[in-house]
Amino acid sequence: MSEIPGVVVTGVSGRMGQMLAHEIAASDKVRLAGALEHGGHDWIGRDIGAAMGGAETGVIVTDDPAEAFRGAAAVVDFTAPSATLAFAEAAAAAGAVHVIGTTGFSDEQLDALGRVAGRGVQVRAGNMSLGVNLLVGLTRKVAEALDADWDVEVVEAHHNRKVDAPSGTALMLGEAAAEGRGVALSRVADRGRDGMTGARTRGAIGFSAIRGGDIVGEHDVIFAGEGERIVLRHVATDRAIFARGAIRAALWGIGRAPGAYDMSDVLGL
Numbered sequence: 415m416s417e418i419p420g421v422v423v424t425g426v427s428g429r430m431g432q433m434l435a436h437e438i439a440a441s442d443k444v445r446l447a448g449a450l451e452h453g454g455h456d457w458i459g460r461d462i463g464a465a466m467g468g469a470e471t472g473v474i475v476t477d478d479p480a481e482a483f484r485g486a487a488a489v490v491d492f493t494a495p496s497a498t499l500a501f502a503e504a505a506a507a508a509g510a511v512h513v514i515g516t517t518g519f520s521d522e523q524l525d526a527l528g529r530v531a532g533r534g535v536q537v538r539a540g541n542m543s544l545g546v547n548l549l550v551g552l553t554r555k556v557a558e559a560l561d562a563d564w565d566v567e568v569v570e571a572h573h574n575r576k577v578d579a580p581s582g583t584a585l586m587l588g589e590a591a592a593e594g595r596g597v598a599l600s601r602v603a604d605r606g607r608d609g610m611t612g613a614r615t616r617g618a619i620g621f622s623a624i625r626g627g628d629i630v631g632e633h634d635v636i637f638a639g640e641g642e643r644i645v646l647r648h649v650a651t652d653r654a655i656f657a658r659g660a661i662r663a664a665l666w667g668i669g670r671a672p673g674a675y676d677m678s679d680v681l682g683l
């Protein structure tokens with residue numbers, strides 16, 4: 415039996431799923447223990463290496479979470495909110511760390527995930543990169559230092575296949591700005607402007623989303639004052655940063671007490 419922790423990748427044919435399979439194959443700290451896609455997907459029953467156009471790995475793509483998660487140390491999940499909710503139950507039942515990169519959850523779905531975290535280890539972040547998680551701390555600090563005379567705007571840009579907006583990262587940054595100001599984001603968020611909107615509300619935290627081409631992920635937090643402006647920016651140029659962060663989270667989560675954790679726990683920020 416291998417000492418190297420086995421990791422299952424859900425949504426393995428997706429942009430992040432394939433990136434994760436590559437990064438796990440290149441790692442000497444984890445091994446690929448399973449690969450999952452949804453029922454009816456044409457990769458089901460195929461070797462994941464061959465399906466990705468490479469050498470066979472011995473890992474066959476399945477649509478059965480219980481089978482795939484059995485004996486795994488961790489499940490790394492970048493799929494869709496409803497799929498992630500089902501995987502949370504299955505990961506907790508299998509005793510596997512659930513690393514959740516999926517974004518676009520409703521408040522109700524987040525509550526449901528939180529209930530499962532009583533029974534299993536979850537590490538969830540809208541962005542698993544070191545750079546963005548540092549930017550979250552910087553955003554909180556700048557917001558703490560400035561009053562509501564400084565308008566906060568979060569601007570994000572992603573590829574044309576992204577299905578949720580604002581991005582999970584933009585929401586993390588907005589939460590950090592709201593925390594720094596000592597307000598609830600839900601009370602001050604301004605998520606859609608169109609038509610005769612009226613003047614900007616003092617203290618609002620605005621969100622704008624750009625979608626185009628193959629943009630991996632770009633985020634600006636703008637603090638706009640009278641006569642000056644601070645812009646905090648993160649630009650992702652390679653999805654490997656998200657995959658490496660997720661693998662780090664999986665290793666960190668092994669042996670932890672059940673609960674909901676995030677990347678600031680993993681990175682010690």
Ligand SMILES: NC(=O)c1ccc[n+]([C@@H]2O[C@H](COP(=O)([O-])OP(=O)(O)OC[C@H]3O[C@@H](n4cnc5c(N)ncnc54)[C@H](O)[C@@H]3O)[C@@H](O)[C@H]2O)c1
Binds near residue numbers: 430582
């Ligand atoms: N947290 C982060 O650092 C980070 C980074 C990148 C992407 N994301 C998020 O990850 C998610 C996926 O992004 P992507 O670009 O890889 O999308 P994608 O559409 O390329 O991949 C999603 C995959 O999930 C699969 N899937 C959907 N439902 C499933 C189910 N029930 N069972 C098994 N597989 C299922 C799809 O078939 C697809 O292969 C999005 O929510 C995105 O916002 C997060």
Ligand SMILES: O=C(O)C1=N[C@H](C(=O)O)CCC1
Binds near residue numbers: 540
């Ligand atoms: O490509 C995506 O989709 C991304 N999603 C995350 C988000 O919603 O912030 C992270 C960046 C890439």
